[in-house]
Amino acid sequence: MPLATAARPLRVGFVGLGHNGLAHAQAHQRLGRSVIAALCDRRPDRLQQAATLLGVDRLYQDDAICAAPDLDAISIHTGDDQHLEPFCRALAAGKHVLVEKPLANSEAAVRAMVAAAQQADPELKIQVGYILRFNPVFAALRAQVAAGALGRIYYMEADYIHNLLYQQQQTDPVTGRNWYLEEELPMVGGGSHPLDLLRWLSGQEVVRVRALANHVAFPQMRHDDCVAALFGFADGSIAKVAALYGPRCAMAPYYNLRLYGTRGTVERDRLAVAAGDDDVHPEFQPVTADRVIGHPYDAEIEDWLDAIAEHRPPRTSLLDGARSTLATLVAVRSAVEDRELAVPSLSAEA
Numbered sequence: 001m002p003l004a005t006a007a008r009p010l011r012v013g014f015v016g017l018g019h020n021g022l023a024h025a026q027a028h029q030r031l032g033r034s035v036i037a038a039l040c041d042r043r044p045d046r047l048q049q050a051a052t053l054l055g056v057d058r059l060y061q062d063d064a065i066c067a068a069p070d071l072d073a074i075s076i077h078t079g080d081d082q083h084l085e086p087f088c089r090a091l092a093a094g095k096h097v098l099v100e101k102p103l104a105n106s107e108a109a110v111r112a113m114v115a116a117a118q119q120a121d122p123e124l125k126i127q128v129g130y131i132l133r134f135n136p137v138f139a140a141l142r143a144q145v146a147a148g149a150l151g152r153i154y155y156m157e158a159d160y161i162h163n164l165l166y167q168q169q170q171t172d173p174v175t176g177r178n179w180y181l182e183e184e185l186p187m188v189g190g191g192s193h194p195l196d197l198l199r200w201l202s203g204q205e206v207v208r209v210r211a212l213a214n215h216v217a218f219p220q221m222r223h224d225d226c227v228a229a230l231f232g233f234a235d236g237s238i239a240k241v242a243a244l245y246g247p248r249c250a251m252a253p254y255y256n257l258r259l260y261g262t263r264g265t266v267e268r269d270r271l272a273v274a275a276g277d278d279d280v281h282p283e284f285q286p287v288t289a290d291r292v293i294g295h296p297y298d299a300e301i302e303d304w305l306d307a308i309a310e311h312r313p314p315r316t317s318l319l320d321g322a323r324s325t326l327a328t329l330v331a332v333r334s335a336v337e338d339r340e341l342a343v344p345s346l347s348a349e350a
């Protein structure tokens, strides 16, 4: 069982101290609600840099950190293909877990992680890092959708168009490789962000997918760098998600989000709602919410810490995050096999 009590702050260990892991650890320090008890990275340079920056001297180079008896929680920020082992080890040792998205980059690994969570202590709180859910604009839009402002949603779009060409210049000195170039699946690592957002906003589950892909803009990546997928949802609604890693431009604002409903429309951070049946062309109004620059890591971490303290599920539970990841993995397979595929329901098969 986890060791934290009301009188003793949560003791957290961090696995993976690249840009993302360091940002999480710094957010924990800023929030002051937990103790950064130990750090782990297989790269000695990154481990030392993080140790100095964070003032932590208990250091690991392998995932033995996940079983350290005095830790209550493990925060996992390794590359997409490296989440499985520390995740399973941490759960087996009775730790709460925050694991970055995508949950994994193979369908088998997603299933193994769902199985590990089902065998673990049900009191353990697992947050999957689908951070768009913590953007106040998207949260405000979700409240409007839940209140029925759009009527019935029948079509959605959102994209992950992210220039990652700079990754060509980077190599991991321990492995002599760069996982972004060799392992990353843009529809999964990137595209699962907007797909998760659309699932969360609409409250609907994906049941099938058809995708196309090409490999033109970023040939240094092993996998296709441009993927466009049409997802079919259980209620008959349709969503288009594109993932591009080699565009020569900045990221599209608000992930090109668009929601079309029988009463209204969302276009990025704006909303148009019909006053009545005769109002066929309502004006767009900006949604009322704070505009966040960058990643809202603090809100995501606070939700995880609150979920642990309050014994309630975090905003993106393991099964919820697993569904977003799995749907995009099936999309990648759809492009490879050049056919439409069913997206399995994880709870039914688990």
Ligand SMILES: NC(=O)c1ccc[n+]([C@@H]2O[C@H](COP(=O)([O-])OP(=O)(O)OC[C@H]3O[C@@H](n4cnc5c(N)ncnc54)[C@H](O)[C@@H]3O)[C@@H](O)[C@H]2O)c1
Pocket (backbone or CB within 6 Å): 015, 016, 017, 018, 019, 020, 021, 040, 041, 042, 043, 046, 061, 062, 063, 077, 078, 079, 080, 082, 100, 101, 102, 129, 130, 131, 172, 189, 295
């Ligand atoms: N939620 C978000 O908005 C967001 C943003 C950026 C990255 N991410 C995700 O965070 C994760 C990390 O991304 P990054 O850009 O920081 O990657 P990165 O490659 O820069 O850092 C990963 C670190 O993990 C270490 N590592 C890898 N495998 C390890 C292992 N088995 N044991 C110990 N250390 C290991 C590597 O040495 C490296 O320092 C990825 O899954 C990525 O998709 C999420």
